[in-house]
Amino acid sequence: MGKTRLASGLGLGALVAIALLWAGSSTAASNAHPGAEEAAPPAGEPLTINWIERDPHPIEGLLLKVEPEDAEDLGAFFERQGFGMAGVRAGARSVPRVAVTRLPQDLKALRRAEERKLLFLRSVLPLVLLSNEEIRTWRGRLLALQEAVQAGAEPAPEDRAWLAEMAERYGSDPQDLDALLRRVDEVPVSLALGQTILESGWGTSRLAIEGNALFGETTPSTAVPHLVQRVEGGKRFRAFPSLLESVRAYMHNLNSHPAYRRFREQRAAQRALGVMPSGKLLLPTLERYAELPQYLKLVRSLIRSNGLEELESARLDRDWFASRDASF
Template sequence: MNQKSNFIKSGHYGHKLIMGGVTVMVVTLYGLVFWNVRHTTSALRGTETLFIAQESSLISVIKQVNADYKEDLQTSLNCRPFAECSKLEEAMRIARTYPTRFSSNLAYLTNISSRKETFVSNLLPSILAHNEKVQSEREYLLILKKIKDTGKKLNFEQMQRLNNLALKYKLRRVTIAELLKRVDVIPPSLALGQAVVETGWGGSLAAQRFNSPFGMMKSRTRVFSYNSLQESVSHYIHNLNTHEAYAPMRAIRAKLRNTGEQLCPLKLAEGLLRYSELGRTYTGRVKTIIKSFGFQQYDKARLTSFYQQS
């Protein structure tokens, strides 16, 4: 060992130079790889195909805005207690103004109040409008149920409409009881909460470029693209009302209806464990958003009588 040590110390510095050169080459190689990954990622983001690397989360939402927004959001999460649904007394009136796209400045709004107001105003009218259509179908089913409950038979037209609804809501065996589990509204607070988690308050590429605020995937690497927010809302609500993965949500909703309770979004969210691979972590984030930002106030919102397309 001493001979080897003396040999190195005795002026043979060539070995040190070689090792130093190798070190420089390794560091340079790592730098090039890191640079290439960063620029390749940037290029991918600019293509028409949207690659979803991971589910949107509260952390990714926070990272999209500046320090002021982070502070406001954290304060909101810390100060507001997480509790079950409370009774809603007053119904706010929302104008029938249907933005076809999210505002382009959503990604740059740093004030949480302004961001929330813009996001809700862009999406809520379409949610309420589609719920109106579903509620109309539900009321017709309830009329048919009353007829059946009295022992009378449905006429040809009524049977035809019943069969059409069963086909629309993907029900093979036509029964009014089963249809009523599917033909029902989605609380606006739940839809808004999911859209926030999925898009980071409407600032994501999916929301801005593809009108896709609910994370609906066409394939493993591509989101659904819609012509308008109204179209995306319609697909989202119909999906929750028909897809087998969300049968637990529909069962919870039917139970609440049977007991005369309001459709609590926090309870319904528990039936959406299969909406995301994150499972309970995902539903927990949705519920936190709903409570922290007071989205339940929109569950009793109603559209005004006049109509305006924007």
């Protein structure tokens, strides 16, 4: 088993290294969406664990970037952290603030299907929660600005600049906060997990292993990192520098592309009723996501058979770092 390493033996505060995982927004093309424009890291690159701090994107607290040497190494890391899915499902345990940057090359070689599935869920669930946390923070600021405007206050210059940036990112009007709020919202955990399980084959597809692509997103552009199907006339699929970037791009796609307007409207309707958006209720709005026959039926079956709705209430552990020492 490969040994997981930290950057140094310094104290916890000194282990913080500034690193930006978000490469900034870009212009969406066809059914693609903004994402990182840098090449995916090559296979075989030395693997380590690093502390990172998100800036300027608003993930609260610190985030641990995990680069496992192999599947056994990653499983052992999760065990050392006490990250068990049973406790998360029962609501007794929260989820560690970790971001697995890439899936182990030997994930498919695991003989036991349940072991492979568990490792995949442990890897992807924190990424979904982290991405939703970013969106939730942006949404909170939008709601505060909306309340202030409705009370007659004039947005400060920095707020106007931020609104213009968010409107450009999401393809909306900075003057229409209601429209922007319909776009800046979370994606249900069960929906994201069900789709990535189907799209990536529980993380064993070529796209997932070689391109960190968890959601099978295509692009007509050769100007972004991509992989091409190994068949004549094969489609061009987006590739990403990390798994977290893939999750962010997927959520941005649902939140901005015209094809998913009904998804956003239905989610807003659920919000208006005072309920958290439900993956089960929103799934039927994604009939345009894939060409695969029975796609929605397959995703629905995966959500049900794997108990993914039990993870809708999963939460990141705000105090996870404070309760861990530097040795891991």
